[in-house]
Amino acid sequence: xxxxxxxxxxxxxxxxxxxxxxxxxxxxxxxxxxxxxxxxxxxxxxxxxxxxxxxxxxxxxxxxxxxxxxxxxxxxxxxxxxxxxxxxxxxxxxxxxxxxxxxxxxxxxxxxxxxxxxxxxxxxxxxxxxxxxxxxxxxxxxxxxxxxxxxxxxxxxxxxxxxxxxxxxxxxxxxxxxxxxxxxxxxxxxxxxxxxxxxxxxxxxxxxxxxxxxxxxxxxxxxxxxxxxxxxxxxxxxxxxxxxxxxxxxxxxxxxxxxxxxxxxxxxxxxxxxxxxxxxxxxxxxxxxxxxxxxxxxxxxxxxxxxxxxxxxxxxxxxxxxxxxxxxxxxxxxxxxxxxxxxxxxxxxxxxxxxxxxxxxxxxxxxxxxxxxxxxxxxxxxxxxxxxxxxxxxxxxxxxxxxxxxxxxxxxxxxxxxxxxxxxxxxxxxxxxxxxxxxxxxxxxxxxxxxxxxxxxxxxxxxxxxxxxxxxxxxxxxxxxxxxxxxxxxxxxxxxxxxxxxxxxxxxxxxxxxxxxxxxxxxx
Amino acid sequence: xxxxxxxxxxxxxxxxxxxxxxxxxxxxxxxxxxxxxxxxxxxxxxxxxxxxxxxxxxxxxxxxxxxxxxxxxxxxxxxxxxxxxxxxxxxxxxxxxxxxxxxxxxxxxxxxxxxxxxxxxxxxxxxxxxxxxxxxxxxxxxxxxxxxxxxxxxxxxxxxxxxxxxxxxxxxxxxxxxxxxxxxxxxxxxxxxxxxxxxxxxxxxxxxxxxxxxxxxxxxxxxxxxxxxxxxxxxxxxxxxxxxxxxxxxxxxxxxxxxxxxxxxxxxxxxxxxxxxxxxxxxxxxxxxxxxxxxxxxxxxxxxxxxxxxxxxxxxxxxxxxxx
Numbered sequence: 118x119x120x121x122x123x124x125x126x127x128x129x130x131x132x133x134x135x136x137x138x139x140x141x142x143x144x145x146x147x148x149x150x151x152x153x154x155x156x157x158x159x160x161x162x163x164x165x166x167x168x169x170x171x172x173x174x175x176x177x178x179x180x181x182x183x184x185x186x187x188x189x190x191x192x193x194x195x196x197x198x199x200x201x202x203x204x205x206x207x208x209x210x211x212x213x214x215x216x217x218x219x220x221x222x223x224x225x226x227x228x229x230x231x232x233x234x235x236x237x238x239x240x241x242x243x244x245x246x247x248x249x250x251x252x253x254x255x256x257x258x259x260x261x262x263x264x265x266x267x268x269x270x271x272x273x274x275x276x277x278x279x280x281x282x283x284x285x286x287x288x289x290x291x292x293x294x295x296x297x298x299x300x301x302x303x304x305x306x307x308x309x310x311x312x313x314x315x316x317x318x319x320x321x322x323x324x325x326x327x328x329x330x331x332x333x334x335x336x337x338x339x340x341x342x343x344x345x346x347x348x349x350x351x352x353x354x355x356x357x358x359x360x361x362x363x364x365x366x367x368x369x370x371x372x373x374x375x376x377x378x379x380x381x382x383x384x385x386x387x388x389x390x391x392x393x394x395x396x397x398x399x400x401x402x403x404x405x406x407x408x409x410x411x412x413x414x415x416x417x418x419x420x421x422x423x424x425x426x427x428x429x430x431x432x433x434x435x436x437x438x439x440x441x442x443x444x445x446x447x448x449x450x451x452x453x454x455x456x457x458x459x460x461x462x463x464x465x466x467x468x469x470x471x472x473x474x475x476x477x478x479x480x481x482x483x484x485x486x487x488x489x490x491x492x493x494x495x496x497x498x499x500x501x502x503x504x505x506x507x508x509x510x511x512x513x514x515x516x517x518x519x520x521x522x523x524x525x526x527x528x529x530x531x532x533x534x535x536x537x538x539x540x541x542x543x544x545x546x547x548x549x550x551x552x553x554x555x556x557x558x559x560x561x562x563x564x565x566x567x568x569x570x571x572x573x574x575x576x577x578x579x580x581x582x583x584x585x586x587x588x589x590x591x592x593x594x595x596x597x598x599x600x601x602x603x604x605x606x607x608x609x610x611x612x613x614x615x616x617x618x619x620x621x622x623x624x625x626x627x628x629x630x631x632x633x634x635x636x637x638x639x640x641x
Numbered sequence: 642x643x644x645x646x647x648x649x650x651x652x653x654x655x656x657x658x659x660x661x662x663x664x665x666x667x668x669x670x671x672x673x674x675x676x677x678x679x680x681x682x683x684x685x686x687x688x689x690x691x692x693x694x695x696x697x698x699x700x701x702x703x704x705x706x707x708x709x710x711x712x713x714x715x716x717x718x719x720x721x722x723x724x725x726x727x728x729x730x731x732x733x734x735x736x737x738x739x740x741x742x743x744x745x746x747x748x749x750x751x752x753x754x755x756x757x758x759x760x761x762x763x764x765x766x767x768x769x770x771x772x773x774x775x776x777x778x779x780x781x782x783x784x785x786x787x788x789x790x791x792x793x794x795x796x797x798x799x800x801x802x803x804x805x806x807x808x809x810x811x812x813x814x815x816x817x818x819x820x821x822x823x824x825x826x827x828x829x830x831x832x833x834x835x836x837x838x839x840x841x842x843x844x845x846x847x848x849x850x851x852x853x854x855x856x857x858x859x860x861x862x863x864x865x866x867x868x869x870x871x872x873x874x875x876x877x878x879x880x881x882x883x884x885x886x887x888x889x890x891x892x893x894x895x896x897x898x899x900x901x902x903x904x905x906x907x908x909x910x911x912x913x914x915x916x917x918x919x920x921x922x923x924x925x926x927x928x929x930x931x932x933x934x935x936x937x938x939x940x941x942x943x944x945x946x947x948x949x950x951x952x953x954x955x956x957x958x959x960x961x962x963x964x965x
Contacts, residue, residue: 152920154678154722154723154724155723155724161678161679161680162679162680162681162682162683163679163680163681234690237679237680237683237687238680238682239683239684239687240682240683240684241682291724292691292694292724293694293695293719293724294719294724294726295719295723295724295725295726299723299724299725300725314733315723315725315730316723316912316916316917316920317733317806317912318806341805341806341910342910343805343910344907344910344916344919344920344923345907345908345910347789347792347908348789348792348804348805348907348908348909348910351789351792351793351796351797351804351805352804352805352910354797355796355797355800355803355804356800357796357803357804357805519672519923521671521672521673521676521677521923521924521925522670522671522672522673524673524676525672525673525676542681542682552681552682559684559685559686560684563682563684563685564681
């Protein structure tokens with residue numbers, strides 16, 4: 118009996134080897150500067166966490182390589198009559214990594230988890246009144262007001278298994294102390310978390326039972342956070358890692374000049390801009406102008422906009438990788454105003470004339486607050502802005518500091534002008550209007566540090582959020598863009614680049630939201 | 642002897658309290674942990690609730706009392722960043738730092754002491770001069786530059802050694818060691834060299850100076866006059882007298898090696914306590930920073946105590962005084 122069995126077993130082995138041969142086992146090693154704080158998809162609403170967890174968990178919808186909204190755990194969705202909300206039809210025969218079936222109860226549970234007190238993703242559901250399970254494969258999200266963009270706005274709302282969370286006491290996200298979901302996952306996504314060593318390394322392996330067809334050929338993916346840029350670069354050049362994001366702009370040439378490596382440079386959706394203290398009566402960091410705030414005069418703000426040569430900043434400091442910006446969101450995103458796509462023209466003489474007209478022919482000095490470790494070459498950009506303003510007689514005292522204390526300073530109004538980068542989480546023009554331009558309230562205008570206020574914009578925010586007719590909506594967005602440009606509420610400078618570096622045989626998809634999706638990694 | 646040790650340990654508690662107090666009062670200026678822990682869309686009310694929950698709104702002394710009280714109960718608290726228990730975090734990171742520090746120290750002793758003796762005995766030799774000049778370069782270049790140079794030479798250009806991390810590790814209970822695999826040792830070489838180079842120079846110069854000093858003392862002259870063999874004079878009589886101050890300094894330096902491995906760990910992404918501390922500063926992870934500093938203070942006290950005990954072993958005079 119034994120004798121006859123042996124050759125069959127040997128045959129079986131060689132057969133599997135033959136099958137396995139075309140799909141060569143590939144271990145993919147990648148690095149980033151920041152380790153995700155947690156593996157809990159509802160605990161922190163920030164790019165490092167959401168980007169990483171999108172490989173493990175999935176939402177009802179997902180975004181494709183071009184940011185387009187695609188079906189994911191929902192196969193289709195439709196607006197309920199009278200703008201009452203949205204109905205999602207769920208995908209059938211999807212299982213979580215532990216084998217449990219996915220159904221409507223998990224969606225309802227995940228929603229409740231996401232709006233629970235310790236959750237950090239509550240803002241996605243500000244407009245949702247109730248989530249109702251219609252049947253096992255249908256869920257209604259009932260909104261308190263019509264919300265035409267709702268499906269796209271929950272692309273990062275990831276679904277957990279209700280039973281798994283209950284069994285492991287992870288029904289709400291961890292806040293002060295960790296819980297089971299902080300280091301363990303159970304998603305439906307293309308990759309399974311196999312080990313997690315916070316700050317050191319995190320291992321993933323492909324989900325063999327994923328509902329979608331895997332396009333990658335990876336057999337294993339290992340993430341290592343490398344905080345020091347020089348170390349990360351060395352790890353890439355020595356071949357120890359396959360991919361790193363980001364690398365410093367100044368290292369791009371070095372990587373590109375070497376055989377076997379390539380750099381992928383694209384635009385992120387983040388616009389870098391200057392903000393003013395619109396509600397400050399006086400300058401706080403001026404050497405001589407201490408009884409008034411010249412920036413309250415729109416001509417002075419206009420002068421600032423015209424005195425800054427963004428093309429030069431882009432060429433010299435950003436090595437041409439950025440793109441000058443005209444609005445609070447980059448060109449190409451939904452709601453971008455084509456009517457207002459022109460930046461204010463660089464014209465120091467006109468700027469000087471505006472200053473004289475406003476009563477400051479000899480200029481004045483003020484304080485420019487700036488982070489020095491948040492955006493690409495942020496401090497250098499501030500210094501360049503300061504030297505350009507000096508040419509029209511306005512002297513900026515640059516105060517650059519690490520980002521860990523920066524927001525506090527801005528919230529405490531410790532600035533006359535400040536640098537800010539904004540990436541619209543919903544990829545729509547409504548997002549910066551809501552956070553940066555609405556008069557600050559408990560929920561709205563929460564990043565409007567300068568207290569810019571326009572009654573017309575405040576009045577239009579709700580209609581913009583609720584308008585179902587795309588043309589009518591766009592008309593309102595055009596109007597807002599016009600008001601912001603006329604008021605020079607902010608001075609948009611440029612759209613920040615994304616700089617990813619990798620071995621030559623690696624192909625990836627660089628999405629403008631700086632998410633890194635393992636399922637699109639191709640190893641040649 | 643037991644009384645001496647006990648007295649020292651009691652003293653160490655005061656040292657740690659003082660360090661914790663200083664650390665705590667400084668951390669308020671590092672930044673705001675809340676804006677690091679939450680996303681951009683989080684409302685001010687939610688941020689405030691979190692701040693309240695973490696006790697960040699409490700008066701300074703209340704926070705400090707709570708922190709020390711918890712530590713005395715053996716509760717190190719939780720990290721703001723990863724929400725892990727800090728005790729666990731430090732335990733996973735401690736072996737990496739200790740192994741790195743120990744190997745660095747060993748390198749500095751194994752190379753530094755013989756080199757010191759050699760340069761002391763042959764002060765005018767070409768070899769001695771070049772060693773001295775070479776090590777001068779070693780102390781003049783900052784650690785992170787040396788680290789990056791070594792990485793680019795041996796990691797990138799030659800491709801002999803890994804550029805980051807710990808390589809293969811073996812777990813012995815909770816102790817994660819890189820001393821039992823070839824990969825582990827390969828990863829250890831560059832960071833240990835980088836960290837040990839300064840110590841090496843220091844040890845060498847110290848041994849050299851002491852040795853030259855001792856060689857001029859009367860008892861060595863008498864020994865020479867008596868015709869004691871050179872070998873015995875140098876390595877028995879002179880060297881043992883040289884070693885007493887050297888051990889003090891080296892012992893104290895070991896505390897420094899552990900504490901200041903931060904830079905080396907960052908350059909080599911070495912997952913030790915120093916790297917953890919650096920990450921914690923970047924994130925304003927106040928509990929982790931506080932506990933780290935207290936642990937490091939304890940370490941210094943412990944090393945000092947060990948140095949004192951070593952004195953007893955090396956210097957017979959102390960033992961005599963103790964027994965009388």
